[in-house]
Amino acid sequence: MLLLFVAGIIAMLCLPLPGVGAAGDRDALLYKVEILIPPKEGRDENADIQQIKQTVEDLKDIKVIFAFKELGNPSIVLVLDVEEACSWPQLTGFLSRKGYEFSVASLYRCSDYSNRLGFNLPDDAWTYSFQDENLAMVTKVFPVGDLSTLEYNERLKMTFQQDLAILKSGQKGVCFRILAEYPVELVYFAPVSQMKVEAIDESLASPGLYENEVKRIQNLANYTAVCQGD
Template sequence: MLLLFTGIISMLCLPLSVVGAADVRDALIYKMEILIPPKEGRDETADIQQIKNTVADLKDIAVIFAFKELGSPKIVLVLEVEKACSWPQLTSFLSRKGYEYSVVPVSRCSDYAHELGVNLPDDLWTYSFEDENLTMVTKIHPVGDLTTTEYTERLKVTFEQDRAILKTGQKGACFRVLAEYPVKLVYIAPLSPTQIQAIEKVLYVRGIHEATRIENLASYTAVCQGD
């Protein structure tokens, strides 16, 4: 039994491509949210800086995105995990500090669009944002009384619209939350306040509203830009 357990652990520490996961690309990418609970005497700025430094030093975990929600002590990470046994270097740190966190597997929207038969090249999306007015929009596609075919067609139209928007020069990134139904897509894009209001209005009418202002974690200083 001990030998079996040791063998399983050894397999977990191999890259997923070696283990032979069914869909390596899907299995490697995760969206993590870290919340710093309020606590008397806690220095929120110092805590966020420590998270930023810890994330920067991760081994075998590539940080695709690292953001902080504006007005909230919450960090949002999109991570590509090369080895399953690399997680403890991050989760052990978070547990010791008493931070709350959640993790969901995601895939790139380009991969999902390809599954649906829509050509949405990954290089149309952006994977590096400057210190811009960034927004994270979660878009849930309700099923309603649609048939499977009709629902699939609606998703295909969504990605075709995304492709057209990206070709105009609009920057953005997109991930699909796996094992979620109805389908949930997470968009990240630099948007002006006017654009945000327009998007929120559309999403609210459709009952799928969730938009959050974020900033690059690398740019976080806790100094108000108006000072």
């Protein structure tokens, strides 16, 4: 679940963001930021997205791991490595002034999470850079139901085993866990054609195992204008 980010207070006080892990946890500095440009009379969404794009490119002391634009919607998804909380106002101050809706969630690398569950999933099996490709963002939520902790963890381990087999077959992709309690939520980014998006949607239809959502995205750096079929 996405955490509501009260930008003004945190920006002024430079406090750690909610949901951050314990000190020394290298994943405690990873965040997913979702930005929505709400409809407004006279608003030029293309110009707004270009301005967000430039702002993201100019961030200091914040490593932008991924920056995506959702196809067909005025929505931006960022994965950031924020070393210092006081670096946030560069982004949040801009978003607040523009009146954009945005939320923040702490992230945890799936490889680290899988390893803690007892299944070795090497971090270098994932891909942390995508070129000008057709991309998808896949979100999986694993309901707890009446499962025991052991059964729940085994279901997650099975998912990571399947992930590793897919990666070994040549599919590129990367996975993060939303850093929260339960249910566990995993977020994947992967290159995929439109035909494969439909196939993935069908393959993810696993009643009782997890709920899923698939969105088509593109690298924000490649975004030019809505007239190109976006």
